[in-house]
Amino acid sequence: xxxxxxxxxxxxxxxxxxxxxxxLKKPGDSVKRDEPLFEISTDKVDAEIPAPSAGILVEILxxxxxxxxxxxxxxRLETDASSAAVVTAAPTPAPxxxxxxxxxxxxxxxxxxxxxxxxxxxxxxLSGAAPGSFxxxxxxxxSPLVRKIAAEHGIELAALSGSGIAGRVTKKDIIAHIENGxxxxxxxxxxxxxxxxxxxxxxYGFEPPVVHPWPDDVVEPMSRIRRLTAGHMVxxxxxxxxxxxxxxxxxxxxxxxxxxxxxEFERQYGEKLTYLPFITRxxxxxxxxxxxxxxxxxxxxxxxxxRYNVGIxxxxxxxxxxxxxxxxxxxxxxxLTKSINDLATRARGKKLRPEDVQDATFTITNPGVFGSVxxxxxxxxxxxxxxxxxxxxxxxxxxxxxxxEDTIAIRTCAYFALSFDHRIVDGSDADRFMAFVKKQLxxxxxxxx
Numbered sequence: 001x002x003x004x005x006x007x008x009x010x011x012x013x014x015x016x017x018x019x020x021x022x023x024l025k026k027p028g029d030s031v032k033r034d035e036p037l038f039e040i041s042t043d044k045v046d047a048e049i050p051a052p053s054a055g056i057l058v059e060i061l062x063x064x065x066x067x068x069x070x071x072x073x074x075x076r077l078e079t080d081a082s083s084a085a086v087v088t089a090a091p092t093p094a095p096x097x098x099x100x101x102x103x104x105x106x107x108x109x110x111x112x113x114x115x116x117x118x119x120x121x122x123x124x125x126l127s128g129a130a131p132g133s134f135x136x137x138x139x140x141x142x143s144p145l146v147r148k149i150a151a152e153h154g155i156e157l158a159a160l161s162g163s164g165i166a167g168r169v170t171k172k173d174i175i176a177h178i179e180n181g182x183x184x185x186x187x188x189x190x191x192x193x194x195x196x197x198x199x200x201x202x203x204y205g206f207e208p209p210v211v212h213p214w215p216d217d218v219v220e221p222m223s224r225i226r227r228l229t230a231g232h233m234v235x236x237x238x239x240x241x242x243x244x245x246x247x248x249x250x251x252x253x254x255x256x257x258x259x260x261x262x263x264e265f266e267r268q269y270g271e272k273l274t275y276l277p278f279i280t281r282x283x284x285x286x287x288x289x290x291x292x293x294x295x296x297x298x299x300x301x302x303x304x305x306x307r308y309n310v311g312i313x314x315x316x317x318x319x320x321x322x323x324x325x326x327x328x329x330x331x332x333x334x335x336l337t338k339s340i341n342d343l344a345t346r347a348r349g350k351k352l353r354p355e356d357v358q359d360a361t362f363t364i365t366n367p368g369v370f371g372s373v374x375x376x377x378x379x380x381x382x383x384x385x386x387x388x389x390x391x392x393x394x395x396x397x398x399x400x401x402x403x404x405e406d407t408i409a410i411r412t413c414a415y416f417a418l419s420f421d422h423r424i425v426d427g428s429d430a431d432r433f434m435a436f437v438k439k440q441l442x443x444x445x446x447x448x449x
Contacts (some may be wrong), residue, residue, distance in 0.1 A: 002079040010070040011042045011354045016171075018042045019067045020074065025057050025064060026400050031077065038074070039350065041225055046318060048350045055079040067172060067224070076161070103288050149174050225319045233378050240384070241422035244376040246435045248415055249443050251392060254278045255412040269334050275392060276312070277336035280364065282440035283387060284308050287362055290433040292425055294361050296382040302424050311360030312340055312378065314347040315370075321347045322380065324360045368392060373416040384425055390415035391445050 008018045021039040025031055036048040037057070055077035062074040146169055150157050160177060162169035213219050222230070258273055265273045287294040287308055296303045308329040311322040323343035325331070331339060346352050365377050368391035375388040397411040416437070420430045 003058070004055065004077045004079060005073045006037065006052060006075040006077060008040065008068050008070050008072045009049060009354055010075050011040070011047060011357060013351075017067055017069045020062050021046065021066055021257060022064050023060060024048070027057055029057050029059055031055060031057055041223075042228075046316075046321075046350055047352050051077065053077055055080055059407070070185070074158070098350075146171055146174050153178055203206055223318070229319065232381070236378050236381050240379050240382060242379065242419055243422045243425075243427065243430070244417050244419045245427065245430050245434055246374055246417045247438050248413055249438045250397070250411050250413050251275065253444050254411045254441055255392075265334070265337075269338065271334075271337045271341050273337055274335075274340075276340055276364075276366065276389075277333050278441065278444065279334065279389065279437075280310055280312075280328060280336050280340070282437045282444075283362065283364065284310065286433050286437045286438055288329070289436055292429055293420070293433050295384055295387045295424065296361075297384065297421070300381075305361040307357050307359075307361060309361045311363035311383075312343065313363065313365035314344050316348060321352070321357065322360060322363060323347050323352055323356045324358065326359070346392055363387070364389065368414060374417050376417060377419050379419055379421055384421040384423075385418050385430070388417040388419070390417070 008020075011018060018040045019042070021041045024204045025038070031037060031051040031054065033052070033054045034050040037051040039046065039048050057075060058078045059076040060074070061076070062068055062072065068074065083415055093368050147157070149155075149171070150169075155174065155177065157174075160169050160173065162173040181317040248350050254275060258275065258278070262273050265271065291304050292302070294305045294308060296305065307327060310325045310328045313320055313322050314326060323346070325336065325339045325343070328336065328339075343352070343356060346356070360380065361383060363380050363383060365375075365386060366389040367375050368389045371391050374390045377386045377388045381384050392412060392414040394410050395413045397413070397420050398406050399409045399411075400406055416434065418434055
């Protein structure tokens with residue numbers, strides 16, 4: 001017999017777990033190597049996961065909808081057909097949660113806002129677990145990640161009963177408690193527990209109104225990717241000092257060059273030429289000139305990245321994914337076009353690989369394709385800037401001629417909005433970066449492909 005374990009892949013550097021969306025095969029089915037075996041969902045990507053080897057699916061260990069840590073064995077393949085014996089027993093429970101990297105806290109947990117809880121509520125031991133008992137000690141000896149989240153939200157682990165061994169509280173348990181439970185009140189408060197809000201984290205003195213559905217309302221729970229995205233966005237707003245600068249960019253020359261190249265470009269490369277490769281190339285040149293925009297914050301240190309990995313946001317029917325063009329500075333116009341189109345196509349087809357959504361150093365989002373004139377996007381952590389592209393349209397502009405005379409002309413323009421982290425990026429640096437990108441695009445010449 002030659003059995004192969006199939007594991008939950010890690011679909012991003014800060015992703016600690018994944019949700020089994022659905023199995024594409026059932027026990028007893030034959031599979032080919034790299035044939036889609038199951039679909040998973042994380043906060044960064046929905047993807048089809050291929051079989052690591054050809055064989056027969058003999059055992060499924062994780063059912064649809066179950067969330068498990070990365071590297072958990074979710075199924076087993078038998079490569080020797082004569083030895084295949086399908087196992088139909090119920091899936092084994094997910095393993096007890098191990099300590100996760102601290103980096104996972106920032107993306108998987110609710111926003112970690114410190115609370116000055118001098119007098120937290122006394123623990124309320126649950127029935128069957130006396131104070132100081134073995135069961136209570138086991139329950140409060142959760143992983144460092146769980147204890148950190150509990151401390152940041154003023155939660156007493158002894159008052160909770162988890163799904164782990166002897167009631168041990170796992171990360172899944174405490175996140176569910178934060179989303180649905182009631183944190184300890186601040187000193188001097190009435191003691192009335194208020195459910196935490198994604199708009200005002202617990203401990204900030206704001207009590208969100210209770211929403212009561214009306215008879216004709218439809219109530220749907222947030223999907224896992226929506227809950228985690230909400231956590232990421234609020235965490236970023238509480239981490240980075242967001243400032244947005246908006247420039248109008250004249251893309252008339254880019255439009256003319258694009259129009260002149262389109263037919264030959266599509267014939268030669270089989271790709272449609274859009275504005276985005278021109279913009280991406282100008283952005284990369286700007287990042288080289290102003291490296292603080294291609295940086296990250298580590299405590300009191302600034303990490304200046306020497307790789308130019310540009311994330312390109314892709315809107316999907318079920319959420320937003322940001323695949324990454326690696327080493328974009330090494331690609332010419334044709335290379336950028338192929339990379340952008342390939343990543344977008346594979347994102348929509350759930351064909352992205354784990355490495356396709358990792359290690360971005362700067363992000364471009366393009367809501368202009370939906371008609372948005374301008375926007376103020378939230379910075380993806382741990383990056384320090386994101387560029388938002390408004391709709392590209394023709395506008396009347398005042399143009400000064402060679403003799404100094406002013407005329408009104410029709411120009412192709414768009415608003416570019418840069419959200420940047422004011423902790424390390426000064427407004428002067430951000431505006432000079434934007435002015436450089438603007439100049440690059442307004443003075444572009446026909447490129448060497």
